Amino acid sequence: MHTAEGIMNCNAWGRFTCTFHIDGSKYTFSGSFTSSVPPFTSESVKLTYNGLNQLEYTRQFDGHVGHNVKLVLINGPEIDGVLDTPFNPGSSVSGEGFWIDN
Numbered sequence: 001m002h003t004a005e006g007i008m009n010c011n012a013w014g015r016f017t018c019t020f021h022i023d024g025s026k027y028t029f030s031g032s033f034t035s036s037v038p039p040f041t042s043e044s045v046k047l048t049y050n051g052l053n054q055l056e057y058t059r060q061f062d063g064h065v066g067h068n069v070k071l072v073l074i075n076g077p078e079i080d081g082v083l084d085t086p087f088n089p090g091s092s093v094s095g096e097g098f099w100i101d102n
Helices: none
Strands: 001-012 015-022 025-032 040-049 058-065 068-075 077-082 091-101
Touching: 015 040, 025 058, 040 068
Parallel strands: none
Antiparallel strands: 001 015, 001 040, 015 025, 025 091, 040 077, 058 068, 058 091, 068 077
């Protein structure tokens, strides 16, 4: 298992961006939630993955947002961290995002 630290931002329309620096490259996972969530930021999310080939293409995910955020991508990687300003009640979430390596 590999890990990378990063940040996550979600706007009022449920669109989010996660950014991680891995081996000198910036990997971005951007997408949207299918349900409404308040805007949030986490300055310390962790990506857990098995290999860089998992950080490609469009991927669906399930998870939870509230005190923390946890997204489990359909192909295995997980993104989790504590929100800078947690909110209650939390809620289960799902959606889709895509990876960019630049």
